[in-house]
Amino acid sequence: MNNWASEAIFYHIYPLGFCGAPEHNDFISSPVNRLSKIEEWIRHIKELGANAIYLGPVFESTKHGYDTADYFTIDRRLGDNDYFRSLVEKLHQNGIRVILDGVFNHTGRNFWAFRDLQANRQNSSFADWFDGVDFNSNSPYNDSFSYKGWNGHQDLIKLNTNNPQVRSHLLHAVETWIRDFDIDGLRLDVADHLDIGFQQELSAFSKRLKEDFWIMGEVVHGDYTRWANEKTIDSVTNYECYKGLWSSLNDNNYFEIAYALNRQFGKGGIYEKLPLYNFADNHDVNRVAYSLKKKSHLYPLYCLLLTMPGVPSVYYGSEWGISASIHNGDDRWLRPCLDLNKVETTPPEADLSKTISKLSEIRKSNPALTKGSYKQLFVGPGQFAFQRTSEAQTCIVILNSSDEQKNCEIPANLITEGTYTDILNNSEKTELTKNSRNISIYPCWARILRKD
Numbered sequence: 001m002n003n004w005a006s007e008a009i010f011y012h013i014y015p016l017g018f019c020g021a022p023e024h025n026d027f028i029s030s031p032v033n034r035l036s037k038i039e040e041w042i043r044h045i046k047e048l049g050a051n052a053i054y055l056g057p058v059f060e061s062t063k064h065g066y067d068t069a070d071y072f073t074i075d076r077r078l079g080d081n082d083y084f085r086s087l088v089e090k091l092h093q094n095g096i097r098v099i100l101d102g103v104f105n106h107t108g109r110n111f112w113a114f115r116d117l118q119a120n121r122q123n124s125s126f127a128d129w130f131d132g133v134d135f136n137s138n139s140p141y142n143d144s145f146s147y148k149g150w151n152g153h154q155d156l157i158k159l160n161t162n163n164p165q166v167r168s169h170l171l172h173a174v175e176t177w178i179r180d181f182d183i184d185g186l187r188l189d190v191a192d193h194l195d196i197g198f199q200q201e202l203s204a205f206s207k208r209l210k211e212d213f214w215i216m217g218e219v220v221h222g223d224y225t226r227w228a229n230e231k232t233i234d235s236v237t238n239y240e241c242y243k244g245l246w247s248s249l250n251d252n253n254y255f256e257i258a259y260a261l262n263r264q265f266g267k268g269g270i271y272e273k274l275p276l277y278n279f280a281d282n283h284d285v286n287r288v289a290y291s292l293k294k295k296s297h298l299y300p301l302y303c304l305l306l307t308m309p310g311v312p313s314v315y316y317g318s319e320w321g322i323s324a325s326i327h328n329g330d331d332r333w334l335r336p337c338l339d340l341n342k343v344e345t346t347p348p349e350a351d352l353s354k355t356i357s358k359l360s361e362i363r364k365s366n367p368a369l370t371k372g373s374y375k376q377l378f379v380g381p382g383q384f385a386f387q388r389t390s391e392a393q394t395c396i397v398i399l400n401s402s403d404e405q406k407n408c409e410i411p412a413n414l415i416t417e418g419t420y421t422d423i424l425n426n427s428e429k430t431e432l433t434k435n436s437r438n439i440s441i442y443p444c445w446a447r448i449l450r451k452d
Contacts, residue, residue, distance in 0.1 A: 004052075004097060004184070005214045005234065006275055007370050009306075009360050010313035011050035013038065014283040015058055016065050017335030018316060021077035025062055027069070027110065033079040035087055041340055042094050048319055048353065049360020052097040054187055056283060058084065065101070066189060067108025067156055071173035081180065088181050099185035099214065100177060104170050104202075105194045106149070106156040109141070114157055118143055129166050131158040150190065161198040170198075171205050178209045191217025191227055191236065200232050216277050216311075228274055238276035238310060240264070245280050245305060246288055249297040249401050254384040257304070258376060261386070265309040265374040272373075278310040281318055283335050289323040289348065296444040298352055300399045303424075303446035306359035307388070307397045309374050319356050321349030362423055362448060368393040369448075375414070383408045383441065387416070394451040396420065396432075400441035410437045420449035 015021070019034035035058075045053065057065025060073045074084045088098050107114060113126040117133070121144065127133050132148035139146045140154050150156040159166055177183050186206070188194060199217070206213040217227050219236040228236045241264070244257035264271040280288040280301060289298060298321055305312050317336065320343050324333040347353065363369045372388035377396065379385075385398040385408050394416055400406050412434045422428040430439065430449055441447050 004212055005311060007364060008052040008097065008311055009050045009363065010052045010054050010277075010311065011045050011048065012054045012056075012279070012282060012313050012315045014056040014065075014316070014335045015078055016056070016075070017283075017332070017337060019078060020337035021075070023063060023332075025060070025069070025075065025077055025110075027060075027076075029076055031074070031076040031078075031080040033083050034077065035074075035079040035083060039087060039090055042091065042096070044340060044344070045096060046094060047357055048314065049357050049364065050314065051095055051364070052099065052184070053091060054099050054313065055101065057101045057103055059103075062108040062110045062155075066103050066106075067110070068103050069108055069110040070112065071170070072176055085181050088183060092182065097184040098181075099187055099216070100183050101189055102174070102186040102202075102215075103189045104159065104161065104198070105190045106158045109155055109157065111157070117145075121145060128163050129160055131160045150193065161195045167198060167201065171202065174202065174206055175209060178206065178213070184210075184212075185214035185216070185234075188215060188217040188233065191233070192219045192222060196227070196232060199227065203231075203233055224271055224274065224276065228276075235275055235277050235311060238264075238278045241276070241308070241310075242279055242281075242285070245301055246291045246297075249301060250291075250293045252381045252401065254379050254381060254399070254401065258379040258384055258386075261308060261374065262376050266376060267373070269374075276310040277313060278305060278308060279313045279315065280305055281315050281334075282313075283315070284331065285334070286325040287315075287318055287323050287334065289318065289321045290325045294444075295321060295349060296403070297401060298349060299355060299444050300401050300446055302352070302356050302359060303397070303448075304384075304399055306356070306363050307369050307395075307446075307448065308386075309372075309388070312363070314356060317343065319353045320344075320347035321352050323348065358424070366393060366395055366423070366450060367391075368395040368450075377410045377414050378408055380408075382406065385410055385439075387414075395423075396447075396449040396451075398439055398441050398447045398449070400443065400445055403443050405440060405442055408439050408441060410439070412437060416451060419452045421452055422447050423450050424448040 060070035060075045113129050117124040135145045137146040148158040215233040216235040220239050224236045244260045248257040367390040368388040372390040375387045377385040382402040388395045420430045
């Protein structure tokens, strides 16, 4: 894995919603520089401790960004190429890496090649650019031909990435993004539906242009190593732990998330050497503050997210405990336009952002928490302890989801004896021995003990 990503803490923004862009693109208006709002948030992003940003779709599209019309032009509802170039430069100046959404599995109906297919039908040079084009049937849009839509959505036309011209077009787009905008990586939309051969070619191509280019894929189900390996991409979304992060708290059942972490990252774990992309929520799922039954559980949840193996990500607004859910299939509520001054002044959870900032700094300044191995020490319904160990450092993380102060007794055979400093709680000193291994944790909180 590239060194910068192993030490990254991501801030995830969905630009069209975040910037308050119109819902539909009219394709005739002059560009409006709404992306400047991100520049206004740089101070907050840095204070939160994030040193990388994942931007959802920014290229010309019909509606939500995942229905691309032009891979080479910034969406006019967000701005233009010149400003986006300067924005990435400003983010880099502030020590923030930038990855973009690579929506390569499908396009929108306003994609120029599909427009040519609509106009010229069998005579179009681009009929083979799309998957399953059939001139003997019709689409729901009455195109006088049919095609494969992604996941049944006929407004998202599946690209034929086995076509060399399609691959060339997409690779040229990525080359332009790297050379013109100096981006640092990609998040591949629906990577679990995207041709593996194309992903391998894309990865090799990108790394020839920029050696430390980082690619993370959206994968919901399956063996993550099918995508994240030396030949394909660097990481994938850790949906297994996403669910366990909040449901284990709702069910008073730390065994659920503990099982997933040990299965993935414990000694001999299936993803032991693979740093997965960890998140508590994103633009496709309910806000974690909505998913949790108790808002006080946000604190042990983020204590775990920022100390577990992998690459942590915070979705914009969730650092203040903003709550939102999908209503009758409408997910716009998950992607709001936020006013920084307002949300900082009256946040739903006043202390959460400060807590995440502190946890971020602890993570970045302790190699055991970024690159260390993982060993489970104790698991119970409301308490959970594990150890992270790097070459020169050992840290023990102990979580308590109870509303009461609780004790956690680590088994004697798992103790690494010595004096520990609690780097989360006022540098309190704790002596751990085979005979003294009972540790008290505050309600809905954690301890992070670093061996002296």
